[in-house]
Amino acid sequence: MQLQLISFVWIILHCMDYTGCQQHSSSRHRTHKLMTGASSGCQQGGCLTCSDYNGCLSCRPRFFMHLERIGMKQIGVCMTSCPPGFYGTRSPERNTCTKCRSECDSCFNKNFCTRCRAGFYLHLGKCQESCPDGMVHSEAQRECVPRCPEECESCGTSETCTRCRPGLYQLSGRCHHVCPDDYEPNDKLMECTLQVHCKVGEWSDWSPCFKSGRTCGFKRGQETRTRQVLQYPSPFGKPCPEISEIKDCLVKRRKCPGGRRKADRNGRRNRNNRKDKESQEVRRERKRDREAVERDDSDNRNKTEHRHRRGHDTDTVAPEDRAVQ
Template sequence: MQLQLITFVLITLYCMDYTGGQHSSSRHRHHKQISSGGLGCQQGGCLTCSDYNGCLSCKPRFFMHLERIGMKQIGVCMTSCPPGFYDIRSPERNTCTKCRSECDSCFNKNFCTRCRPGYYLHLGKCLESCPDGLMRSDIQRECVHRCPAECEACVNSELCTRCRPGLYQLQGRCHHVCPEDYEPNDRLMECSPQVHCEVGEWSEWSPCSRSGRTCGFKRGQETRTRLVLQYPSPFGRPCPEISEIKECLVKRRKCPGRGKNERRDRRNRNNRRDKASQEVLRDRKRERDRDPGERDNSDNRNKTEHRRRRDQHSENTQHSSSAQGHHD
C-alpha cells in the first residue's frame, strides 16, 4: 500500500513539474490531457487522467487500481477490485489493495477467502500444513475435518452425511445396530422410528347367541371387537387381540315359528322310517318267492357259517382257560 501511495505521489509531482516548466502553454496542454479522450481517459470511471499514466483520480463509487505494463503502472478505475485485491474505501479516494502473497482472494489484508495452490485455508489464513485433527483438501484448498471411521462423507468430525456400507445412519451418526425404539431400514440404510400398533376402544358385547340364533337354547356366547387404528412397523409392538368371546346363559324360549318347523321335521323322519320298513318287507317277500332249492342252499350256507363261528368260539375259550391255568 505504501508503494502504491509513493507511486501516486511521484505521478502527481511529475505532472506538476511538467506543467510548471511549460507555463506558457500548460493551461491549454493540461486541459487537453483531461478532455482529449486519449488512451488513459477512455474509461468512464476516470475523473482526471493522463495519456501516459491513465487515470489519476476516479469518480465516486469507483476504485483506483494500478495495473503494471512493463516498467510503468497505469491507473484504472473499476467498480469492484479484481481477484487477488481487496477494496479500501475512504472519503478522499477508494483504492484496490493487493492481498497477501499466499492468498488467491481476500476480504482484507488479514482474512483470505481462497488460497493459492500449495496453501490451505483455515480460519481466514492460508497455511502450508493443516492443524491437528484436520486434513488437506486439494480441490477446495482448505483444511477440512477428518470424518469418523464409519463415515464415507461428513460435515465435520462428528456429523456424518453418508455411512459406510452395512451401517445405518441416525442423526448424523452411523450405527451397526439401531438404538432402542428405532429399527433398520435396509432401503434407505437409516434407523427409522419404530411404529407400534394402536387399537381403539372395545365395542359393546353382542347379544347372547348360539349357531347364529338368539333363541331356542340356554347356553350361548357373547362377542365384542375393536378396530386397529395404527398397524405396527416390522419391529414394532404387535397388535393385541381385537375380538373376545365369553359364555352366557339365557332363559330358554322357543323361537318364533319353531313348532311348525319341528312338525315338518318329525313328518320327514316318519316318512323316511316308513320307506325303510317297506324296503325290509319287499326284501322278505323276494326271499320267500325265491326257488326252494336256492332257499335250502342259502339255509345250508347259513348253518355252516353258524357252526364255524361256534367252533371258533369254543376253541378260543379252551385256549384262554389253558393259559390261565399255566399262569396259576
C-alpha cells in the same frame, strides 16, 4: 544583414507566443474534460472523474476503485465489488480494491482468506502448506478437514460422520453396528430410524348375544366386540394387540318368530344330510365288500383250474412210463 537578423528574432518570438497559447488552451480543455467526465476513456457509469490516459481517477459513492495493469500502464476502473484475489476497503475519501495475500485465491480482508491457491489449505482463515494435528487436507476443497473416525467413510467434524462405512447404520452423525433402543435398521437408507409401535382405538360395545348367526331360540350364546387399528407398526415395532374379543353369554330362551317351522325344516335338512352321509358310507362299504368277494372268487377259480390242469397231465402219462416209474 541587420534587417534579416531582426526578422528572424521576430519570427521566433511569434512562434513562442503561439505555442504558449496552444499549451494554455490545451490545459484548459483537459481540465474541462476531467471535471465533466467527457473523456472517451470515462464511459463507465461508476466513474466520477477520469482521463484518457489513466481511466477513472475517482469513483462515485459505493463504487470501488480498482487499478488494472496493462503492460507498464495502470488503468483505473470503478466496480460495485472487487474481483477475485482482491478485497474491498471503504473510507470517507475513497473505496479501493486491495490485493489478497499471495497464498490466497480470495479473501475477506488482508488477514482472512476464504480460498487458497493450489498447494495451500485453508484453516481458520489462514492458508497453510500443512494441516494441524488431527486434520487432513482436502485437495478438492483446498481445506483442512477433520480426520474421520474409523467407522466413517466421510465426516463433517472429527466426531460427526456424514457417511458410514458399508454395513454400518448412521444415526445423528454416528455409525452403529446395531441400532440403539427404540430405533431399527433401515437397510435401504442404511440409517437407524425410529421404531413405530402399533396404536389401536377404543373397544366397541358388546354385540347382542347370538348363536349360529341367530339371536333367538337358544339359552347359551356368545357376544363379540372389536376395535380399529389407528397406526400399524414398523417391522421392529410393537405388534398390534387383539382387535376382537368373544365371550359366552346366557339369555332367557325365547322362541324365534316362525321358529318352529324353521326349526323343523332345519331338523329335516340335518337329518337328510346325515342320511345322505350314512348312505354314501354304506354304499362305499358295500362296494368294498363286493370287490373283496370278487377277488376271492377269482382266486378260487384260478386254484380250481390249476388243479384240473395237474390232474389232466397225470391221466395222459403212458402205462409203460408208469411201469418204468
